Amino acid sequence: MTIFERKDFERLAKVDQDPSVSIYMPTHQSGMETLTGQDAKLLKDKVHEAREWLIKKGYEKKDADDYLQKAYDLVEDTSFWRHQFDGLAVFLSNNFFEYYRVPLSFDDLVTVNQKFDLKPLLPLLSENDRFYLLTLSQQNVRLFEGNVTSLREVDISEKAPQSLEEALGKEEPEDELQHHAIPPSGSGGATQPVYHSHRSEAHEKQRELRKFFSRIDEGLREVLPSDPNNRTPLVIAGVDYLLPIYREVNSYKYLLPEGIQGNQDHEVLDRLHEKAWHIISTHFHDDVEKTKERFNRVYGAGKASEIIDEIIVNAQSGLIDTLFLERGVDFWGKVDLSQNKIEQHKNYEDGDECLLNLSAVSTILTGGQVYLLDRDDLPVTNSPAAAIFRN
The missing domain is CATH 3.30.420.60 (eRF1 domain 2)
Structure with missing residues (x-):
């Protein structure tokens, strides 16, 4: 198993073609779930769920099956299921198929959108988890x-x-040794070497x-x-x-x-x-506390903010140095920077993106750092996000 790196995240984030299928699920290294093939059955269910999404998008059933064939092949690969960890993430789009076995147990999830859903992977790149x-x-x-x-x-x-x-x-560390010869005991004839080390x-x-x-x-x-x-x-x-x-x-x-x-x-x-x-x-x-202290120092100078709209705009422009996000929170809406328009919705609406996920992905892609924290550990109390801007 290889380590999931930022470069892997960046490669996934660059895929921008509809439909992009993301599948997340928990897996097991041992136990009854492994012996009875429960993990493989769960992936099969998730692929079927993705199939239904594709059909809703106008795909014929056969075309949907063909599109998802590599994921179906993974279901039937018995050797693959013998080497699992805590979680499995599968990504499939046109001419693109990758999967990752990672030390993170996911809630099972299927999305089919223009881009891959990468929010569940953020803990693998967070500054305070790995x-x-x-x-x-x-x-x-x-x-x-x-x-x-x-x-x-x-x-x-x-x-x-x-x-x-x-x-x-x-x-043999010959360069470390030297020797001289002495006669063998009880004999006046041939000599034998005695070695002495230059070092102890x-x-x-x-x-x-x-x-x-x-x-x-x-x-x-x-x-x-x-x-x-x-x-x-x-x-x-x-x-x-x-x-x-x-x-x-x-x-x-x-x-x-x-x-x-x-x-x-x-x-x-x-x-x-x-x-x-x-x-x-x-x-x-200690690292989180020092970074929160830095947030407080620059906040009054306008170099930090907890306002969602400001964070989104700066993230999209590559201007966030450090982003704090509340763990496990979704914040839905739509973004159209060409019109300088950001909509925030209390609940998910068709076509919405998670604005916190969008900001986190943009921050990582532009070399910023992301911290996932519980609400009480954030540097602010009135927002699920806070950011330090680049100078």
Whole structure:
């Protein structure tokens, strides 16, 4: 499984052709739902629901089935269902088909519109929901992607060595050694070599570990997001003497100074998530509080706002640096910037867009940051959204 990145979000956001089908659903890694094929049955139901949408849009039944064929194929792919996580997102349009298995359990949802519905994916890009965990030992290396509720392993076996032995092989550090000859005991004849290390055994071990960790870091560069706007934190775990050595060679910008002490090779996933979240939640809280303080500092100077219309206009113009949104809230309406017209509706009306989703997508596409927060954690109390504008 690969990590869902901002570049994936951007690619989905650029698809602009009717009909664009979005399907979200929860999935299971194990249990009766997996054994009895319940996840596959749910996807089949969701594809049928999309079919009904297409028929309402004027498609003949056969044409609707043909349009959705790749999604139907996924339903029947038994190998696909053996490798699931918490949620599945499927996107299908003309000459476009992609799906993502992610560490986020979705409510099941089907939309058929001009553009894909990306709002359910926002927690994967939010500044206060996502993190990485790297567990290190001389025998085992694992990378995890996590959020507030779950943790899932990311396969890095083809990118980075999985053990010290794999990294070093059977190499002999000859350049580190010198020798001289002495006669064998009890004999006046042939001599035998005696080796002396330039460095102590401890220093030699550190050299090996540094080389091992350098190769891990090199592999992670191909796995962790390279997007300059990425700020997803990384936590490392391992016995105490390993962590400072890894920090010396690390090149990932957002490695946190706190780590999990002790060997985690045999730790159960739930407990591992608990340990990581203890560190991450403190980091996220501090980051959110600092950003809210920045909002309050610039608010009086007109460089921040909680007014929905102002946020939408600035988001569409690429002028939002940071966007705060109330988690789980939809705010419906229509936008026509060519006419400088924004309609807000209390309830969904035909042709509406979620204005908060529209603002979030525009902010992400223009390199801004998005925070999804509970209402009590927003920097304002009178709006489900607030934004800091670019200078």
